[in-house]
Amino acid sequence: MVAKINTLLLGDAMIPGKDFETALKKYLSSYVDKVYVGNWEENWDNLQKRRLAVEKNGPEIEEVDPLIIEHGKEISMLLGLFVPVSKKAMDFMPNLKIIGVSRAGVENVNVEEATKKGILVFNVEGRNAEAVSDFAIGMILAECRNIARAHYAIKNGMWRKEFPNSDWIPELKGKTVGIIGFGYIGRLVAKKLSGFDVERLVYDPYVNEEDIYAADCIPADKETIFKKSDFITLHARLTQENKNFIGEKELSLMKPTAYIINTARAGLINQEALINALKTKKIAGAALDVFWEEPLPSDSELLKLDNVTLTSHLAGTTKEALTRSPELLAEDILRFFQGNKARFIVNPSVLEIPEFKAWLEGVVK
Known part of the structure; x- marks a missing residue:
């Protein structure tokens, strides 16, 4: 293995960053170097309001998370749940190659911009x-x-x-x-x-x-x-x-x-x-x-x-649905790194981009 991946984990009140860290250690520790862990929004009520606004209007309405601003230049992989990944956020992460969200919807990710920039996006279908x-x-x-x-x-x-x-x-x-x-x-x-x-x-x-x-x-x-x-x-x-x-x-x-x-x-x-x-x-x-x-x-x-x-938007909120999803995400990324068919890639056209191919070869060689 030639290169390791610097990773930023941004959880929230529903799935905290430490849960993503646990999944990362279980599945991807051999591929990861530096890991930064935080939470985009820790207040439950605020999270519901902000994520709904993002789902309606897209991630560009949100300001860039401070941890992205602080560590963005080092980061090649960003994992989270509802954290907005806008064009503005991606501009702070010039070396970003993978975005992973442990949910089925990707309303909080500007997938079009990620594809243009050669960033592979993962989601988790069926987690809940x-x-x-x-x-x-x-x-x-x-x-x-x-x-x-x-x-x-x-x-x-x-x-x-x-x-x-x-x-x-x-x-x-x-x-x-x-x-x-x-x-x-x-x-x-x-x-x-x-x-x-x-x-x-x-x-x-x-x-x-x-x-x-x-x-x-x-x-x-x-x-x-x-x-x-x-x-x-x-x-x-x-x-x-x-x-x-x-x-x-x-x-x-x-x-x-x-x-x-x-x-x-x-x-x-x-x-x-x-x-x-x-x-x-x-x-x-x-x-x-x-x-x-x-x-x-x-x-x-x-x-x-x-x-x-x-009912108050409760359908997908069970203990199993929340604890399972970061592991499903990390496991699928591991499957991808090991050369197996990943289940949850959102924009597979990125796999044909020469710059992405070169980066991936350096990670998995």
């Missing part, structure tokens, strides 16, 4: 897939069976028996569930729903129909999903192309006894259209873990509705 898929099914049951509403009533001295859907409270058996997005999470939701004996329709234009059939599900077009489903659960990424994917038209196609579940991204649904559908009872209800503004404003109309279940 088990957690989110569990939660989505829990939200289906909580909303249609009024679990949260009954709990709230009892805590407030009421023995409540009447609910907005009292005339059609459903069992899951025999119902149709529409799954929008068939990546890691969508596939796990389908698998876990199989035990409920439901029909599972899938809409994902990026997945081959054969793969959907192989999972014992039925591919369906968008209109069919909304017309036939008793429950629609969202598991797609938010892109410019699918922002407001669900609006007044789609909601108007749904049965008045149907429910929509969103544990993915709020921007997939038009907020005004959803609130109107709930207020006018065009649909039976919704269960939401993600919102257009977080925390949910105190004057939000959602708080006035009795046919919606609300």
Whole structure:
């Protein structure tokens, strides 16, 4: 081995830098020289506000982290979770070759700029897939069976028996569930729903129909999903192309006894259209873990509705999802250094850049 890598680890309140350091030592210690460890944002409430702003507007809205400014010229690899890696940040790291974020989304990384600069970007797909898929099914049951509403009533001295859907409270058996997005999470939701004996329709234009059939599900077009489903659960990424994917038209196609579940991204649904559908009872209800503004404003109309279940962006937050993800990231980078096929490279075109090839040869020779 000719060269070792100086590395900066920037965790946060959700996954601290020391957890990335533990993963680095376990998998990549033989490739690493100097290691600098810190946290981008240590306050939990601030982290939620800042990361949501970055996810909506991109990393360029944030100032460069002080540790990047201090050590940037030495750094060849940067690992973290929500730390914004903007063009400004990359300019402070002229020798940077690898960016790794231990999350599926890469909204906090300017991937286009990284590719231009010959920097390879890693993410971790499926790190919280088990957690989110569990939660989505829990939200289906909580909303249609009024679990949260009954709990709230009892805590407030009421023995409540009447609910907005009292005339059609459903069992899951025999119902149709529409799954929008068939990546890691969508596939796990389908698998876990199989035990409920439901029909599972899938809409994902990026997945081959054969793969959907192989999972014992039925591919369906968008209109069919909304017309036939008793429950629609969202598991797609938010892109410019699918922002407001669900609006007044789609909601108007749904049965008045149907429910929509969103544990993915709020921007997939038009907020005004959803609130109107709930207020006018065009649909039976919704269960939401993600919102257009977080925390949910105190004057939000959602708080006035009795046919919606609300949770505070909790779906992906389990002990296993958090502790597992830095190791998955470090393990994949190790796989790459050892000449094996990495699973989580975001911009593989960088692998063909001569300067990157030369750097990599110096690291793994």
